[in-house]
Amino acid sequence: MSVSDLVESAFSGSSESGKTFGIRSDLLERFIKTIRRDLRAKIGFLVVALFGLSAIFAPMLAPYDPMSQQFPILMPPDPLSANPLGTDSFGRDLLSRLMYGARISLAVGLGAVTFGAVLGILIGLFAGYYGGYIDDLLMRAVDVMWAFPWLLIAIMLVAIFGQGFWNVMVAIGFAYIDDFARLARGEVLAIREEEYTMAAKSVGLEDYEIIFEEVFPNTVAPLIVQFTIFTARAILAESTLSFLGLGVKPTTPTWGALLGQGRGFITQAWWISIIPGIAIMVTVLGINLFGDALRDAFDVKETGQT
Amino acid sequence: TGDGSQPGSDGSNGGDGGDGSDSDSNMGGSIEAGWAFNAVEVLDPHYVDLYQQITIFSNIFSGIVKLDRNGEIVGDAASDWTLPDNTTYEFTIREGMTFHNGDTLDASAIKWSIERLMGLDDSPHIGKVADIESVEAPDATTLRINLSRPVAPFITFLTRGPGRAGTIVNKTAVEEDPQRYRRYPVGSGPFELTERSTGESLTLTAFDDYWETDSEGNSLPYLDEVVINLIPEPSTMWSAITTDGIQYADELPPQNARQVQGGGGSVDVAGVSSGEWSCLAMLCNDPASDEWAERQSYASGNDQPTDAWEGTDIPTTDRRVRQAVAMAIDREELVSTAYFGFAEPAHSLINPAIAWAYQEQPENAQMYNPERARELLDEAGYTGEPRFSGSILGTPTDERVMTVLQQQLSNVGIDATLDVQQESSYWDNIYRYNHMFMMYGGGGDIDPWMSWWKQLRTPMEEGSSGAWQKNLYSNENFDEALSKSFNTPNQDERIEYVREAEQIFLEDAPFAMTTFPLTPKGSVTQLKNVGNQIGLSNFHRAYLEE
Amino acid sequence: MSSQFESSVTDTTGGQSAESGGEPLLSAKGLKKHFPVEQSFLDRLFGDDEWVHAVDGVDLTLAERETLGVVGESGCGKSTLGRTLSRLYEPTAGTIHFDGEEISDAEGDRLKALRKDVQVIFQDPLSSLNPRKTVGEIVGKPLAVHDIATGEAKDERVAELFEEVGLSPDLRDRYPHEFSGGQRQRVGIARALAVEPKLIIADEPVSALDVSVQAQIINLMKRLQQEYGLSYVFIAHDLSVVRHVSDRIAVMYLGKIVEEGPTHDIFEAPAHPYTKSLLAAIPSITGEMGRRTVHLDGNPPSPIDPPSGCPFHTRCPEYIDEECEADEPALQPVEQSAESDPERHRSACHWNDRDEADRAAQSPYGNDVGG
Amino acid sequence: MSSQPRPTQRAGPSVSTTVTEEPPLLAVDNLHTTFTTERGDVPAVDGVSFAINEGEVFGIVGESGSGKSVTALSLLGLADGATVTADRLCFRDEDLLAKDEAALREIRGNDISMIFQDPMSSLNPVMTVGEQIAEVVRHHGDVGESQSLFAELRRKYVTGTSESSASWQRAVELLDTVGIPDPADRANEYPHQLSGGMKQRVMIAQALAGDPDLIIADEPTTALDVTIEAQILNELLDLRDEFGVSIMLITHDLAVVRETCDRVAVMYAGEMMETADTRTLFEDPRHPYTRGLIDSIPRTDDDREWLDAIEGNVPDPTAKPQGCPFRTRCDAAFSLCEEPLVAYSAEEPGHRTWCHLYNDAVANDGDEVQRVDDAEAKQLIQEHEASDDLVTPQRPNFGGEYR
Amino acid sequence: MGMRRYIAKRVAHALVVIYIVATIVFFAVRAIPGDPARVLLGGDASAEAIAALREEMGLTEPLYVQYIRWMGRILQGDLGTSVFSDQSVLQMLIGVAEPTLSIAGLGMLIALLIAIPAGITSAVKQYQWEDYVATTVSFIGISMPGFWIGIVLLIIFADRLGWVPAFGYVSFRQGIIPWLKHIILPALAVGLPYGGILMRMTRSSMMEVLNEDYMRTARAKGLDGRLIVFKHGLQNALIPIVTVAGILLGVLLGGVVAVEIVFGIQGLGRLLIASIQRRDFPAIQGAVILISFVFVFMNLLVDVLYTSINPQIKYGGSE
Ligand SMILES: Nc1ncnc2c1ncn2[C@@H]1O[C@H](COP(=O)(O)OP(=O)(O)OP(=O)(O)O)[C@@H](O)[C@H]1O
Ligand SMILES: Nc1ncnc2c1ncn2[C@@H]1O[C@H](COP(=O)(O)OP(=O)(O)OP(=O)(O)O)[C@@H](O)[C@H]1O
Ligand SMILES: [Mg+2]
Numbered sequence A: 001m002s003v004s005d006l007v008e009s010a011f012s013g014s015s016e017s018g019k020t021f022g023i024r025s026d027l028l029e030r031f032i033k034t035i036r037r038d039l040r041a042k043i044g045f046l047v048v049a050l051f052g053l054s055a056i057f058a059p060m061l062a063p064y065d066p067m068s069q070q071f072p073i074l075m076p077p078d079p080l081s082a083n084p085l086g087t088d089s090f091g092r093d094l095l096s097r098l099m100y101g102a103r104i105s106l107a108v109g110l111g112a113v114t115f116g117a118v119l120g121i122l123i124g125l126f127a128g129y130y131g132g133y134i135d136d137l138l139m140r141a142v143d144v145m146w147a148f149p150w151l152l153i154a155i156m157l158v159a160i161f162g163q164g165f166w167n168v169m170v171a172i173g174f175a176y177i178d179d180f181a182r183l184a185r186g187e188v189l190a191i192r193e194e195e196y197t198m199a200a201k202s203v204g205l206e207d208y209e210i211i212f213e214e215v216f217p218n219t220v221a222p223l224i225v226q227f228t229i230f231t232a233r234a235i236l237a238e239s240t241l242s243f244l245g246l247g248v249k250p251t252t253p254t255w256g257a258l259l260g261q262g263r264g265f266i267t268q269a270w271w272i273s274i275i276p277g278i279a280i281m282v283t284v285l286g287i288n289l290f291g292d293a294l295r296d297a298f299d300v301k302e303t304g305q306t
Numbered sequence B: 001t002g003d004g005s006q007p008g009s010d011g012s013n014g015g016d017g018g019d020g021s022d023s024d025s026n027m028g029g030s031i032e033a034g035w036a037f038n039a040v041e042v043l044d045p046h047y048v049d050l051y052q053q054i055t056i057f058s059n060i061f062s063g064i065v066k067l068d069r070n071g072e073i074v075g076d077a078a079s080d081w082t083l084p085d086n087t088t089y090e091f092t093i094r095e096g097m098t099f100h101n102g103d104t105l106d107a108s109a110i111k112w113s114i115e116r117l118m119g120l121d122d123s124p125h126i127g128k129v130a131d132i133e134s135v136e137a138p139d140a141t142t143l144r145i146n147l148s149r150p151v152a153p154f155i156t157f158l159t160r161g162p163g164r165a166g167t168i169v170n171k172t173a174v175e176e177d178p179q180r181y182r183r184y185p186v187g188s189g190p191f192e193l194t195e196r197s198t199g200e201s202l203t204l205t206a207f208d209d210y211w212e213t214d215s216e217g218n219s220l221p222y223l224d225e226v227v228i229n230l231i232p233e234p235s236t237m238w239s240a241i242t243t244d245g246i247q248y249a250d251e252l253p254p255q256n257a258r259q260v261q262g263g264g265g266s267v268d269v270a271g272v273s274s275g276e277w278s279c280l281a282m283l284c285n286d287p288a289s290d291e292w293a294e295r296q297s298y299a300s301g302n303d304q305p306t307d308a309w310e311g312t313d314i315p316t317t318d319r320r321v322r323q324a325v326a327m328a329i330d331r332e333e334l335v336s337t338a339y340f341g342f343a344e345p346a347h348s349l350i351n352p353a354i355a356w357a358y359q360e361q362p363e364n365a366q367m368y369n370p371e372r373a374r375e376l377l378d379e380a381g382y383t384g385e386p387r388f389s390g391s392i393l394g395t396p397t398d399e400r401v402m403t404v405l406q407q408q409l410s411n412v413g414i415d416a417t418l419d420v421q422q423e424s425s426y427w428d429n430i431y432r433y434n435h436m437f438m439m440y441g442g443g444g445d446i447d448p449w450m451s452w453w454k455q456l457r458t459p460m461e462e463g464s465s466g467a468w469q470k471n472l473y474s475n476e477n478f479d480e481a482l483s484k485s486f487n488t489p490n491q492d493e494r495i496e497y498v499r500e501a502e503q504i505f506l507e508d509a510p511f512a513m514t515t516f517p518l519t520p521k522g523s524v525t526q527l528k529n530v531g532n533q534i535g536l537s538n539f540h541r542a543y544l545e546e
Numbered sequence C: 001m002s003s004q005f006e007s008s009v010t011d012t013t014g015g016q017s018a019e020s021g022g023e024p025l026l027s028a029k030g031l032k033k034h035f036p037v038e039q040s041f042l043d044r045l046f047g048d049d050e051w052v053h054a055v056d057g058v059d060l061t062l063a064e065r066e067t068l069g070v071v072g073e074s075g076c077g078k079s080t081l082g083r084t085l086s087r088l089y090e091p092t093a094g095t096i097h098f099d100g101e102e103i104s105d106a107e108g109d110r111l112k113a114l115r116k117d118v119q120v121i122f123q124d125p126l127s128s129l130n131p132r133k134t135v136g137e138i139v140g141k142p143l144a145v146h147d148i149a150t151g152e153a154k155d156e157r158v159a160e161l162f163e164e165v166g167l168s169p170d171l172r173d174r175y176p177h178e179f180s181g182g183q184r185q186r187v188g189i190a191r192a193l194a195v196e197p198k199l200i201i202a203d204e205p206v207s208a209l210d211v212s213v214q215a216q217i218i219n220l221m222k223r224l225q226q227e228y229g230l231s232y233v234f235i236a237h238d239l240s241v242v243r244h245v246s247d248r249i250a251v252m253y254l255g256k257i258v259e260e261g262p263t264h265d266i267f268e269a270p271a272h273p274y275t276k277s278l279l280a281a282i283p284s285i286t287g288e289m290g291r292r293t294v295h296l297d298g299n300p301p302s303p304i305d306p307p308s309g310c311p312f313h314t315r316c317p318e319y320i321d322e323e324c325e326a327d328e329p330a331l332q333p334v335e336q337s338a339e340s341d342p343e344r345h346r347s348a349c350h351w352n353d354r355d356e357a358d359r360a361a362q363s364p365y366g367n368d369v370g371g
Numbered sequence D: 001m002s003s004q005p006r007p008t009q010r011a012g013p014s015v016s017t018t019v020t021e022e023p024p025l026l027a028v029d030n031l032h033t034t035f036t037t038e039r040g041d042v043p044a045v046d047g048v049s050f051a052i053n054e055g056e057v058f059g060i061v062g063e064s065g066s067g068k069s070v071t072a073l074s075l076l077g078l079a080d081g082a083t084v085t086a087d088r089l090c091f092r093d094e095d096l097l098a099k100d101e102a103a104l105r106e107i108r109g110n111d112i113s114m115i116f117q118d119p120m121s122s123l124n125p126v127m128t129v130g131e132q133i134a135e136v137v138r139h140h141g142d143v144g145e146s147q148s149l150f151a152e153l154r155r156k157y158v159t160g161t162s163e164s165s166a167s168w169q170r171a172v173e174l175l176d177t178v179g180i181p182d183p184a185d186r187a188n189e190y191p192h193q194l195s196g197g198m199k200q201r202v203m204i205a206q207a208l209a210g211d212p213d214l215i216i217a218d219e220p221t222t223a224l225d226v227t228i229e230a231q232i233l234n235e236l237l238d239l240r241d242e243f244g245v246s247i248m249l250i251t252h253d254l255a256v257v258r259e260t261c262d263r264v265a266v267m268y269a270g271e272m273m274e275t276a277d278t279r280t281l282f283e284d285p286r287h288p289y290t291r292g293l294i295d296s297i298p299r300t301d302d303d304r305e306w307l308d309a310i311e312g313n314v315p316d317p318t319a320k321p322q323g324c325p326f327r328t329r330c331d332a333a334f335s336l337c338e339e340p341l342v343a344y345s346a347e348e349p350g351h352r353t354w355c356h357l358y359n360d361a362v363a364n365d366g367d368e369v370q371r372v373d374d375a376e377a378k379q380l381i382q383e384h385e386a387s388d389d390l391v392t393p394q395r396p397n398f399g400g401e402y403r
Numbered sequence E: 001m002g003m004r005r006y007i008a009k010r011v012a013h014a015l016v017v018i019y020i021v022a023t024i025v026f027f028a029v030r031a032i033p034g035d036p037a038r039v040l041l042g043g044d045a046s047a048e049a050i051a052a053l054r055e056e057m058g059l060t061e062p063l064y065v066q067y068i069r070w071m072g073r074i075l076q077g078d079l080g081t082s083v084f085s086d087q088s089v090l091q092m093l094i095g096v097a098e099p100t101l102s103i104a105g106l107g108m109l110i111a112l113l114i115a116i117p118a119g120i121t122s123a124v125k126q127y128q129w130e131d132y133v134a135t136t137v138s139f140i141g142i143s144m145p146g147f148w149i150g151i152v153l154l155i156i157f158a159d160r161l162g163w164v165p166a167f168g169y170v171s172f173r174q175g176i177i178p179w180l181k182h183i184i185l186p187a188l189a190v191g192l193p194y195g196g197i198l199m200r201m202t203r204s205s206m207m208e209v210l211n212e213d214y215m216r217t218a219r220a221k222g223l224d225g226r227l228i229v230f231k232h233g234l235q236n237a238l239i240p241i242v243t244v245a246g247i248l249l250g251v252l253l254g255g256v257v258a259v260e261i262v263f264g265i266q267g268l269g270r271l272l273i274a275s276i277q278r279r280d281f282p283a284i285q286g287a288v289i290l291i292s293f294v295f296v297f298m299n300l301l302v303d304v305l306y307t308s309i310n311p312q313i314k315y316g317g318s319e
C-alpha cells in the first residue's frame, strides 16, 4: 500500500465505503440525532450554520460595500433605517461590515486551528507512538513552544511579513500546536495500550500504516472537540491581535478589528463594539455548543456495546 | 499660533513666557496628569527626539530662549540678545539662576552645555550646532556665539522646547554619571524630577528657586507637584480624566474631546497646534535610476537601492499625477472625519506656527478639485479602472487618516492599499523607498527651514541637505531658493526666498498636504493656565482653582 | 475448508516430531525482555534508569502441532513472553528460532514473512479490534498486507474465514462493538487465520469470556488445530482451561519458567512448590465442597527488583535454606514418578537435588500432591 | 460497639425460603428494574424473586449482562436512572421500596453493605484506606465523633483523622480482622499502594465497618488471581462464621459458588432460571441452562476432548425473546417456551426452576420433551401468574442525586 | 524517587527549556526587520550616527559572536542594558513583574474561586437551573476577549460608578486596599475568560468523577450526598483541572498584555510589546526569558501540586 493510498484512506476514507476521517458515516446520523434531541445542540448548530452561511454569502447578502464611507458617521442602530446596525466612525455600514467580518474572522479561526491541528497532531502522533527519544525530543520542542510567548510570535511574524490574513492565521495557529500535540499524544498513549495496535503490528503493518490507519482515526473524536473549542478561541485571539494593531490588514473588516476600533467610541457609540462583541459571543457560544453536540455524537458509550 | 482656529478653544492656554493674567487666589496643589505614551525613557534634552519627551522636559529645563504664548521667541535664561553681525549672537544672561542641584547657572554654564552638545556625535541635534565656530562667555552675564556662516533659523535652535540645542544641561550631574543623567536629568526649570517608576509615572516637584515670578511677584510655579502617568490607551485616558483620576491629559482621544466641546462638563479641551504638519509624500523618482542610485544612499544609508520598482511604472514620478493626488484630497472631510475637527486643512507646507510666513491659501495652493484631478490623470495617461494602484505606508497613529485618504483616492480612481507598520518598521521601509505613498509629517516646526531643508532638498553626500528625503524629490531651483533663505537672517529679505521655494513646491507637489493637526489637550475645569504653545504642556503658571 | 490450507498441512507427524528429537518449530534460548521504567533524557542524565525484568531468561521449545500452555500469576510476564516470541517486542537478550531459522533479529522482509507464519490472538476481544473498522476490513487487512488476495478474491476469502470460525459472512460490514464477546473473539481468530500461520500465540484468548462462550472458543481453537496442523502457545491463568487444551505446560514466575513438562505430569506430579500452590488454589466444581487450601501468601515481588537466588523464595512454603536466597536454581529434569518423562518434565528448584525424604518432611502437602 | 460475634447460624441445606417460619432477612419478589435509554427500555432485571436468610451465603450466578449487579444495586436504591418495581422488597420486614433517599442512607452501610468487583476503581484513590473505613465507622454512629459536613471536610483536607480517635482505631482493628499485615501502617496508605488482594480486603473491612447484617459482594474476586481469590473467599466465609452476617455473593464462576454458597440462584438475561441449595443444584441441575453451564466448564478431572458448549449468544436486552429468554439457545425448547415464565418447585425444598419442562402437563426425561398437554399447561401457567398479581409498589427514581 | 531529586530534575528540565527559548528569541528578534539604532535615534537620524550607534551596541559583530557574548553575560546573571532606557534589564523586569504578577495572580484566584464552586454545582445539578446559570456565565467569560471585558468593566465601575480608579497601578507596599482597587478590574478582565474555561473543565471533570465506581461505593456506604461530592469527589475532580490550569497559564498571561494596555499599567506585557516595537533586543530577550521562566516554573509548581493532590503519582512517575 502506498503512502498516498494511506493518506487517502485515513483522511477521506473514499476507499472504505461510508467513512470519513476513518470514522463511520453513521456519525452523521448520530450527530443529527443529538441535535434533534438536545435544545442546546440545536442552538449551537443553528448559530454556526447561520453565521457560516452569512459569511459565505456576504457579498450577496450584505446591503452595502463594507469599505465605502458613504453614510453619516456614528449613526445609532435603527432597524428601520438604511443602516439597521448603525454606522461606524467613518460612516460605513456596520451590518455589511459585520457580515464581511464574519468571513475573515471565521476563516482566520478555522485556518489557524487547522494549521495548529495539523502540525500538532503530527507531532503528537509520532511522539506518542514511538516514545523514547523521539517522544523526548518532540515533547521538549512542544514545551518550548508552550513557554514561548505567543504574542511574540505573532508580533514577529507581522513585523517580518507585514499584516495580513495568512500571517495572522499562522501566528494564531502557532499557539495551538502544543495543545494539539499534547492532546494527540495523550490519546495515542492510551490507544497504544489498546491491543488492536499490537494486532495490526502482528499482522504485518508498518509503523506509519499503524499510525495513520489504526491510531489516528481513534484519536479523532476528542481532537475534533478540541478543534471546535479552539476555533472559538482563535476568533478571540484575532480580536486581541487587532486590538494590538497586529490584525489582518487595516480597513479590512474583521470582528476583532470592529471591536478594537469601536472601543474608543464606547461612551458615544456603544454599538460599534457591543454589536461585534455580541456576534463574537454568540458565535463562540454556538461553536462550543456545537462542539458539545459533536462530542456526544462521538461518545461510543452512548451507542453502547450491545 | 493655532489659537484663533482652535475649535472651541477656551482660552485657558496661558503661556509661560509673557505676563499671564494670573489669578491670585490660593495657588498651589498637586495634580496628576496623563501622557498618551507607552514609555518615556530618555529625558536628556540633547538626546531627546520625541515630542512627548519634549513636553515633559520643557517643565524641567530652561533654554537660552523660549517661546511665549503667542509662539514668539522670548528670552529664558537670556534676558535679551543682539546680533552684532550676521554670524554673531550675543546674549545677556539673567543673574541669580540656579540648577536644581544648587549649581549656579551663568554664561559659562551655558557655554559648557552648548559645547557638550557640539561634542556629542550620537545626538540627533548635533546638526543644529554644526555651524557654530565658537562659544564665548566673557563674563557671567554675557554669552557670545560665533557662527561660521549666517544661519537664518539659528535662534530657533536655541529654544528650550522644540529647538533643544539651547536647552541647558547641568555640568556636575552630567559628568557624575552621564548614563543616569539620561533618566534623571538636572535642569533649572520650574520643576525637578524627583521620582520615576519605570515607564509608569514621573513625579515633578516644584523647584523652589525657580527664577521666574508672576506679575505680582509671587514665585513660580504655583503647583507643588505634577505626577505624570503614562496612559497609552485612549479610552482609559478619557475615563481617567472624566473620573478625576487625572486633572490633565496631554492628549485626549479626539472623538471624546469633540464630545465635551462647547463646555458644560468638568473637562475643558484645547485643540493645540504643535507646529505640526502632515502630508502624503509621493515617490518622485525611482531609487534605482541612474540619477538616484547613488544619491538615495545619502539619505537612506542603504548602499544598494531597492529593486522593488524594477520594470514597474511609478505613476507618482509624473508631476501631473502628484498634482492630481493633491487635488483629490478633501481636506475638510479629512478634518471632520479623521480628526473629529482637531486639525486645520493644509494647503501648503508652511504651518500656522510660523506666523510670519504662513498664508492660509497662498497662490496655487493645494485645493480639493476632483474633476481637475481626473483630468490631470487622464492627461498623464492613467485612464484605467483603477487608474493605478499603490500602497500607502503609515504608522498605527495614521490609520484613521489613511482610511479616509484611501476612500478619497478611490473616488478619483486610484486604488490605494494601506500598509500600517510599527514605528520601527515604518522607518525601515520608508528609507527603502518601496512605497508609492507615505504618511509623513513633522512637528514643532517654528521655522520653514525645519520642514524643508532635510526633507525636500536634494540629498548631498556632505551636510544635512536632503538627509531625510522620503520621496526622492529634487529640483535645482528649489534647492537654490532654500539655500538663499537659509543664509539670509533678515526676515524681510528671507521671506522672498521662502515664497519662491513654496511656489516651486506647490508646482512640483512632492507632498500632497493634508492637515495641520491639533492636539486635544484636556484639563479639568479647576486647572487653569497650562501653557500649550507649540503643543507643549507647560505647568510654569498652572494652578488649581479652589 | 480452503485448498490453500490443505497444502500447508503436509507434516502429519504432529506433536511427535519434537519428542523424536526433530527440529522444533519454535525454540527460545535465554530470552529476556526488559522495559525501562522511565524514559526521559533527564532520567538517563541523572542515571535513573530502572528496568522491569518482565521476561528474564526463558528457554522453551514447541513442536509442530503442539500446544504449549503458559500459566502463572498476573504480571509474571506471560503476555510479554508471547509478544517477544512473536517479535512484537524486541527481545532484550536471547535468541528465538522459528522453523529452523533465527528470527530474533529479523527485519524488513524477513520480519514480514514471519508475521505471516506467526499470529497472535489477544486477551481482550474488544480492545484488540479497531473500533472504527468493520470486522470485514479487519479480517481482510492481513490478506492485503501480505498480498494473499485482493479485490473480489479478498472478499471471498474473508467470507470463507468467517464461516470457518462460525460467523455469518453477512456480518462483515458490522463494527466490533455490535458483536458479543464470543463473536469478537471469533473475528480475532479469523484475522489470525487469514495469513495461514503455522504458529498462533494465544494470549489469554478466553479469559474475558463467559463460561458458555469460553467453551465455544476452546472447541473452535482445537478444531482449527486439528484441521490445519497449527501449533499454539496458549497463555492463560485458568489452570483448568490450560489443562484442557495443552500438550505441555510451562509455569512462569517473575519472568522465568519455574516448571515445564507434559500436561499430565504437571497436574499429576507437580515438582515445583509454586506449581503445587497454584494447583491447590484451583476452584473445582467436582471435588469436595468447601474451602480451598491456600499456601501462597502475599503477592509476587516487583519485577523491577527481583529477589536474589530463587525468585520464589520470598513466598515459598517449602523454603529450604540460604541456598534458595543465594543461588538461582536451573531447570533440571524431574525424576519423580513412573509416569513422568524425566527428559520433558523439568523444574527449577533446589529440592530437585535433595533427598525425597527431606522433602516429604518439610512439605506442607506431604508427599502426594494431586497424585 | 455491638460487634459481639453472633452465634454462627450456618444455614444447612434444610433451610428453605418458602416454608420457613422465621421471616427471611431479605425477601425479593418479582423485582423489575428497567432502564430508559435512547435505544428503548432495557429490562435489566425482569421479574426476579429470591430470599436470603440470616447467616446464609446466597450466590447469584449468571453470564455477563444477566442483571446480577443491577439486582444488587436495585436493593439499595443505587440503580441510577432506573425504575424499580417489585411485589415485595423487604429487609427484616421493612419495605425498602417505601423508603426515601435519607432513609435508605441509614440502611446502606449500616444494615446492608456492598463490596464491588474491581477493588482498584471502587476505592477512592485520594483517600487513605484507614479514612475510608473510619468514615463508615463514624457513619454507623456510635463512636461519638462528629460527622457533620464541616467536620468531615476538615478531617479530609485539613487535619486528617486522628490516629487516636475511636473510628480510626476501629478501622485498624478491622484491617487486622481481614488479615492485613501491619494494619496500623497500612491504614495510612493509599489504595494504589496496596496489591489487588489487599485492596479487596480493604473493601471487605469497609463493608464490615458498619456492622451490617447483609453484605452484598458483587464479583469480589473476578479481578484477582486464583490464589488471591481463594484467600478472599475464605476470608468472607470466616466472617460469616465469626459474625453471622449474611452474604449475597454475585459471581459468574460456578466453581466459586460451589465452594462458597449455601444456596444459589442462576440468572439469565435478567430473569431467574433456577434456585436451589448448592449441593442440589450441582447434583441435580434441572434447568437446561444450568446444565449447559456446568457442562461447558473444563474440569481438572475430565478427559473430554470437546467441551459441551452452549451455542449462540446472549440476547440483546432491548430485544429479548418473549417467554423464556433462553429458548433461542435451548436444545430442549418446545411449544410452551413462549409462555410467560413461572417457577416450578422440585422435591428438594427451595429448589425452584423457571422452565416449562417442569409444568405438570409436560412429560420429559430431562432434556427431551415427550408429551405436552398444551391447554392444561397454559391453564397452570395462568394460575401461577394470577397469584403474583399484587399491587406493585414502585421506588421513586432518585436519579443519583447528590443531595 | 525523592521529592528533592524530582525537583532537581524538573528544574534542570526547566532550565533547558528556558535556554532554548532564550536562544530562539535571540536569533528571532534579530530576524525582524527594523533597526534599534534607527529607532533610538529617531527616524531622521543620519546614517553615520546610526552606524556609530550600531557599533556601540555591538550589532555589527557576527551573530554568533553576539550570541556567545550574550550567553556569557547571562550565565553571570547579567541580562544586559536596555538600549532605550539605559537601565539594567533586570531592574526593568523587577519593576514590571510586580504589577503583571499581581494581576495574573489575583486573576487566577478569582478564576478559581468562581470556576470551581460553579463547576461543581453545575455538574451536580446537571440540567437544572443552577447548571444553566453557571454555564451561561462561563460562556460569557469564554467568549469575550479579555481587553473588551476590561473596557466594559472600566466604563461601568470606574467611569459610571466611580468605585475604583480607572488606570494605573499602586504597589501593595503602599497599602493592600489601594493595591486591590487598582488591580481588581484588570484581574477580573483576565480572570473571567480563564475562569470560564476552567469552569467548563471542572464541570466535565466532576461529571466524570460522579460516574466513578468509588462514588458509587461512597453512596453504598450511606454517606450524605454533599459529603460525597466534597469529600470523595472534589479532590479527584481537581486532578485534571490542576493540569489544565497549568497549561492554560498562557491564556491568562496572554490576556494580561492587552489588559495592561487598557488599564494603563506598565507591566511585563506592555514592556515586551514596547520593546519589540522599538527593537530593544536586550529588553525583549530579558522579558521573554522572564515570561518563559514564569511559565516553566508555574508548570513545575502545578506538577508538584498535582503530585500532592494525587497520591497515585509518585515523583517523576507521571509524564
Ligand atoms: N510495555 C511495557 N512497559 C513497561 N513495563 C511493562 C510493559 N509491559 C509489561 N510490563 C511489565 O512487565 C511485567 C509482566 O507483564 P505481562 O503483561 O507480561 O504479565 P502477564 O503475565 O501477561 O500478566 P496478566 O496475567 O495480568 O496479563 C509486569 O510487571 C508489567 O507491569
Ligand atoms: N445504567 C444503565 N443504563 C442502561 N442499561 C444498563 C445500565 N446498567 C446496566 N444496564 C444493562 O442491564 C443489563 C444487566 O447489567 P448488569 O450490570 O446487572 O449485568 P451483570 O450480570 O452484573 O454482568 P457482569 O457479569 O458483566 O457484571 C445489561 O444488559 C446492561 O447493559
Ligand atoms: Mg497478560
Ligand SMILES: [Mg+2]
Residues within 6 Å of the ligand: D068, D069, D070, D218, D219
Ligand atoms: Mg456486574
Ligand code: NI
Residues within 6 Å of the ligand: D001, D002, D003, D140, D142, D210, D211
Ligand atoms: Ni456497632
